[in-house]
Amino acid sequence: MDTLFLERMLLLLSQGSFTTTYKYALLLALIDLNVEGAGRGGPVSSVTTRQLAERVIVLYWPHTRPYARRRAALRRLMASRPLTPHLRRAGRPKALQDAGRALLQSTTSHKRGRSQAEIVSKIADLRAAVRRIDPRADRRPHLAQRADPKGFERLVREVEWVLAEKPIPRLQVVGRLHEPFLYRLDWTIEQSKGRLIEPGLPKLTERALRDGSLSNALTLLPGVHERLVSLSAVLRPLIHRHWSDMVARLNALPERHLESFLFGASRASLAPVREPLWSLQGGRCFYCARRVALSDAEVDHVLPWSRLAEDGLENLVVACADCNSAKSDLLPGREAVLPWLGRPAAGLTRTSEATGWPLARDRVRSTCAVVYRQLSPGVPVWRGGGDVGRLTEDEQREILTALGRLED
Ligand SMILES: [Zn+2]
Structure with missing residues (x-):
């Protein structure tokens, strides 16, 4: 049962479908409240x-707060001549002003450029208002609360509503599958127009949350408290890492390049095998079998890179952009695993010999066996397209049997 919990947590952290950093904040807040x-x-x-x-x-x-290192880097840049095209376009004062603002924590943008996550803007606004009352009171939340109790209360209520409307009901959704592993709610929201995340539950409104006609409680599932407390020392740094990484990405900060330089799988580095794999697959996406132009074909790690840092040909297929992004960091279900394991060896071996690219057949297959053997049934797996399902025991057996047959 604990592996299922961890699997879900890791999947949640690596999922790319979030447009803000709210899920990280929500998870840390949950852990904090449980530990306290x-x-x-x-x-x-x-x-x-x-x-x-x-x-x-x-x-x-x-x-x-403004990010001091970005500001310093920008000052150096602006002192240098000639100006970079970006700075010339942005104009110096505007660029410096941007550097003085908080780092972006949202991927959404509007006509005038990128927009900040609502919660971050609201806190920044309150801090600015409090500074006008007492220049030192914005340093910590409790000082700000003392300086401007009404403004602070308004902030709490606004942040509460953003959380209730956005990350809280969405946190436990993978693809289109809603599977609570942390908490249950007494209400739900629309995932898309007319489609409730949890059909059968009342739809959340701000009024109902405020007047108490809908409960504001998240009921923790059995065992969740114990797990959050015992795993907090492992989860916290992991969440910090993912959170920082997203902020670095959103703000084009060099930290991200450093990490991908040290540990990442570079897409460019897979370029030499793209065409041979594409030819082997007859110019079709491995997963949906649709024709894909060579220029649109993407190399995908069947066992996700986050789980197995293995670039060997055995772990690679060529996929269309839709399949690749829908699969993301999910483990594939039987729909993809069985055809993948059944791929004829000859073509891959030939490609490996022709390109000098490692095949890593044994390593990939033995990892696959270890991964699927220790998965708990119920773990979300990718079934193709936008379809995410739960791993069944039969499916798990079928995959392991296929692997066993191949070993013989
Ligand atoms: Zn496809």
């Missing part, structure tokens, strides 16, 4: 949207 609750004695069985909002404000508070 444990300290006050007694296990925590539920937390409220308000408690989460208060914690989330504490977490984002320091993020609303």
Whole structure:
């Protein structure tokens, strides 16, 4: 049962479908509340949207400062001549002003450029307002609360609503599959027009949340409190890493390049095998079998890179952009695994000999066996297109049998 919990947590962290950093804040807030609750004695069985909002404000508070290193780097750049095209376009004052703002934590953009995550803007606004009352009071949330109790209360309520409307009901959705592994709610929201995330539950409205006609409690599932407390030391740095990585990516900061330089799979480096694999697959996407132009074909790691840092040909296929992005970091289900394991060896071996690219057949297959053997049934797997399902016991057996047959 604990592997299922960890699998879900890792999947949640690596999922790319979030447009803001809210999920990281929400997870850390949940962990904090559980760890603190444990300290006050007694296990925590539920937390409220308000408690989460208060914690989330504490977490984002320091993020609303300007990022000093970016500012310094920009000053150096601007002192240099000639100006970079970006700075020339942006104009010096504008660029410096941007560098003085908080780092972006949202991928959404509007006509005038990229927009900031709502929660970050709201905190930054309150900090600015509080500074006008007392220049030192914006340093910490509790000082700001003392300086401007009404403004602070408004902030808590606004952040609470953003959390209730956005990350809280969406956190446990993978693809289109909603599978709670942390908490249950008494209400739901629309995932898309007319389609509730949890059909049968009342739809959340701000009024219902405020007047208490819908519960503001997240009921933790059995065992979740114990797991969050015992795993907090492992989860916290992991969440910090993912969060920083997303912010680095959103703000085009060099930290991201450093990490991908040290540990990442570079897409460019897979270029030499793209064409041979594409030819082997007859110019079709491995997963959906649609024709794909060589220029649109993407090399995909069948066992995701996050799980097995293996570039050997055995772990690579060519896929269309749709399949590649839908599959993302998900493990493939039987629909993709069985054809993949059944791929004729001769073509791959030939390609490996012709290009000098390693095949890594044994390593990939033995890892595959280890991974699928230790998965708990119920773990989300990719079934093709936007379809995400749960791994069944039969399916697991079928995959392991196929692997066993190949070993003989
Ligand atoms: Zn495809």
